[in-house]
Amino acid sequence: MNLKIKIPGFLTNLKTVFWAIIILGLIIRLYKINTPLLDWHSFRQVDTASVSRYFLRDGINMLEPRYHDISRVQSGMFNPEGYRFVEFPIYNAIHSITYKIFPILSFDAVGRLVSIVFALLSSVFLYKISTFYFGKNVGILSMFLYLTLPFNIFFTRVILPEPLAVMLGLSGLWFFIKYSKEEKLSSLFIFSILMSAAILVKPYLVFYNIYPVYFFLKKYGYKKVMFKKEIIASLLIIFLPFILWRLWIARHPEGIPFWKWTLNGDGVRFKPAFWYWIFGERIGKLILGVWGIYPFMIGSLNNRKNPFLISFILGIFLYLSVIATANVRHDYYQTLIVPVISIVLALGVQKMFEDSKKIKYGIFLPLGIMGMMFLISAFQVKEYYKINHPEIINAGLAVERLTPEDALVIASYNGDTAFLYHTARRGWPVVELPIEELIKEGAQFFTSVNLNDSQTIEFMKKFQILEKTDSYVVLELK
Numbered sequence: 439m440n441l442k443i444k445i446p447g448f449l450t451n452l453k454t455v456f457w458a459i460i461i462l463g464l465i466i467r468l469y470k471i472n473t474p475l476l477d478w479h480s481f482r483q484v485d486t487a488s489v490s491r492y493f494l495r496d497g498i499n500m501l502e503p504r505y506h507d508i509s510r511v512q513s514g515m516f517n518p519e520g521y522r523f524v525e526f527p528i529y530n531a532i533h534s535i536t537y538k539i540f541p542i543l544s545f546d547a548v549g550r551l552v553s554i555v556f557a558l559l560s561s562v563f564l565y566k567i568s569t570f571y572f573g574k575n576v577g578i579l580s581m582f583l584y585l586t587l588p589f590n591i592f593f594t595r596v597i598l599p600e601p602l603a604v605m606l607g608l609s610g611l612w613f614f615i616k617y618s619k620e621e622k623l624s625s626l627f628i629f630s631i632l633m634s635a636a637i638l639v640k641p642y643l644v645f646y647n648i649y650p651v652y653f654f655l656k657k658y659g660y661k662k663v664m665f666k667k668e669i670i671a672s673l674l675i676i677f678l679p680f681i682l683w684r685l686w687i688a689r690h691p692e693g694i695p696f697w698k699w700t701l702n703g704d705g706v707r708f709k710p711a712f713w714y715w716i717f718g719e720r721i722g723k724l725i726l727g728v729w730g731i732y733p734f735m736i737g738s739l740n741n742r743k744n745p746f747l748i749s750f751i752l753g754i755f756l757y758l759s760v761i762a763t764a765n766v767r768h769d770y771y772q773t774l775i776v777p778v779i780s781i782v783l784a785l786g787v788q789k790m791f792e793d794s795k796k797i798k799y800g801i802f803l804p805l806g807i808m809g810m811m812f813l814i815s816a817f818q819v820k821e822y823y824k825i826n827h828p829e830i831i832n833a834g835l836a837v838e839r840l841t842p843e844d845a846l847v848i849a850s851y852n853g854d855t856a857f858l859y860h861t862a863r864r865g866w867p868v869v870e871l872p873i874e875e876l877i878k879e880g881a882q883f884f885t886s887v888n889l890n891d892s893q894t895i896e897f898m899k900k901f902q903i904l905e906k907t908d909s910y911v912v913l914e915l916k
Contacts, residue, residue, distance in 0.1 A: 455578055456565070460558055463585030467554045467595040470823050472547045474831050475597065476856055478822035479770050483597040484859035487549055489522050490533035490597075491862075494545070498534060501686065503527040508846070509866040511853045512695040516879065520864055521693025525599045526638035526683055533597070549597040556601040557594030560777065561585050563608040568781050570615060571746055579784035584776060588816040589725045592823070593773045600773040603640035606632050608777055614650050615746070626668060630675035637680050642774060645757035647676075649749035700764035707762035715766045716758055724769060725776065727815035729807050730783060737786030750778045829887045833910035834860030837885050840904050840912055846880045848915075850894070851887070861885065869893060877915050884913040 470477075475484055488505035496504075505522040529552070537548045561581045569577030584590060594601045610632035617625035629650075636643040654663050663669060687694055706712050722731055741747055754775045758765050765771045787804055794800030830851075837847055838861065847865035851857035855867045863883075866876065873881075884901065886894040887910045894911065901913040 452574060452578070456581070459578070459582050459585060460561070463558055463561060464554060466586070466591055467550075467557070471550050471595070472544055473823070474825060474828075475546045475859065476825045476827060476830060478592070478824075479596065479598075479768070480856040481854045482768075482770065484856050485522065485524075486530065486599060487533075487546060487597045488855075488859055489527055490530040490537075490549060491545065492520075493527070493530055493534035494537060498531050500527055500531065503530065506858055506864050507855050507867060508864055509853075509868065510870055511855075511868060513692050514696065515692035517692040518879075519690075519693070521690045523687035523690060523693040524695060525603075525640060526679075528635065528639055529599045529602045532602075546597065550595045553597065553601040554595050556605040557585070557590075560594075560601070560605040560608050563605070563612045564777050564780060566612050567608065567615060567746075568784065571744060572741075572781075572785060576781070576784045576788050579787055580780045583783050583787075584780040586812070587725060587776065587780070588727075588812060588819040589769075590773070590776045590780075592819050593770055593776075596770070598770065598773075599639050600770065603636050603643050604774060604777060606636035606639060607643045607646040607774075610636060611646060611649070614653075618653050623668060626672055627675070630672045634676045634679050637676065638683060640774070641680065642757055642761060645753040645760075645774075646750075648753035648756070649746050652745060652749050700761050703763040704766075706766050707759060712762060712766060716772075720765075720769055720772050721775075721779070724815060724818055725772065725779060726783070727811035727813065729814065730811035732807060733786030733790055733804070734779070734783050735786065736789050737782040737784065740789055741782075741785050747778075747781065751782070754778050827887065829909035830857050830860050832907070833857070833885055833887050833912070834862065836905050836910065836912050837861035837863060837883065841883050845882050848876060848881050848884045849886075850884065850891075857885075857887065873897065873915070881915055884915055886911055 475487060477483075485505055485507070488507070489503045492504045492506075493499070503522045504520040506520060507522075508517050508520050510516055533549045533552050536552055537545055540548065543551070561584045564584050565577045565581040567577075568580035594604075610629045613625045613629040613632065616622070617629060633643070633647065636646070654666075654669055657663075658666060658669075722728060726734055738751075757774065761771065787808065790804035790807070791801070794803055797803075834849075834857070837849070841847065841861075841863060843863075845863055845865075847858070847861050847863040848869060849858035849861050849863075849865060849867055850869055851867055853868040858865055858867045865883075866881065869876065871879075873884075883904075884897055886897075888894055889906075889909075889911060897913055898906075898911060901915055904912045904914050906912075
């Protein structure tokens with residue numbers, strides 16, 4: 439005898455469930471939305487936010503984005519103009535424009551809201567893709583999991599370009615799927631535009647294109663595929679803007695951060711540490727909360743013949759393998775793999791729910807597994823929201839109060855730019871040269887939140903103290 443649970447009628451209405459998930463996805467991302475930008479990976483977030491802040495102050499210049507760090511830390515070269523040539527600054531333009539229109543919340547909170555909107559849009563396209571291939575139940579489950587996995591909740595409300603890149607990539611894939619079935623050139627054109635933007639924002643989105651490659655090779659064969667006008671046009675639309683962008687920014691190498699280390703800088707690729715950190719700690723424990731591995735494996739094993747899913751998984755594996763060192767060192771790099779994890783996990787969960795009907799009280803097995811998955815993942819991710827060094831906020835406010843707006847400041851924080859960002863001044867995040875040389879380069883003020891540091895103690899004896907408390911000091915370098 440099976441346990442029958444009567445579900446209220448309104449919960450069986452697809453539109454109701456769809457919008458309920460969207461609203462839930464929004465609400466759970468509003469947690470600590472207005473906190474200072476000092477949570478997990480703040481060093482990377484502030485660099486992105488800083489470009490947006492300069493767009494707000496100086497106007498939007500898409501071809502020459504600038505930020506607050508003029509040091510040698512990022513590129514190994516002195517960067518007096520503060521150039522920031524990483525992703526094409528689409529996200530930053532949207533952030534600054536949105537704040538101008540809706541200056542209700544703080545600038546950083548608006549940046550987080552922009553990312554949240556992109557995450558909600560990503561879930562819609564994920565729903566469309568999953569529904570197309572696997573039906574509405576899997577579509578709804580994929581959408582639900584994408585928006586509620588604790589890892590993804592945090593990393594789709596950060597000030598980073600990843601949420602925008604994922605949204606562009608998924609929307610592009612959806613239009614390619616439409617093209618593959620209808621063969622309308624308009625769909626191929628929209629796919630090309632969206633994927634071009636995705637790669638400009640985050641070049642790693644090139645790995646989302648394994649299925650389009652598979653589709654064209656299967657349709658035209660190896661010999662004819664490169665002679666088709668629509669394919670040539672699509673490739674030009676996708677890659678030419680990125681190539682031009684890279685040629686353009688090459689004029690200012692001081693504004694291009696080191697990037698070759700992301701590939702295999704420490705030789706970790708395919709070594710035991712590679713498998714442990716990415717597939718054990720990150721995917722297995724952090725994203726799937728250990729218990730989610732079971733439905734994930736079920737979803738993988740029961741859908742081995744779907745070319746789209748296989749291509750998506752292959753693309754993600756290539757991404758993890760090629761960008762090996764960065765994926766091992768930094769968890770936010772796994773933001774790009776969550777869509778395919780959500781689909782596979784949804785397939786496994788659906789299979790578990792179907793099988794549970796055969797067993798008395800069987801419904802509690804998939805519910806229990808999902809509950810434990812969310813619990814274990816959330817237990818780890820909750821630490822990401824914490825602010826471990828609130829003294830930076832007060833120190834930053836002191837610098838704003840005591841120094842001119844155009845002052846150059848050394849906010850000593852071991853190269854981490856989070857402190858410098860909160861001073862709202864340009865300068866250095868570390869004393870990278872003898873202090874006399876930095877003064878010659880324009881450094882006017884020094885601030886530190888580590889009063890026991892030998893260098894800070896030395897500088898307090900040598901330079902004028904403008905303000906000193908139990909948690910920070912501000913010095914004038916003269």
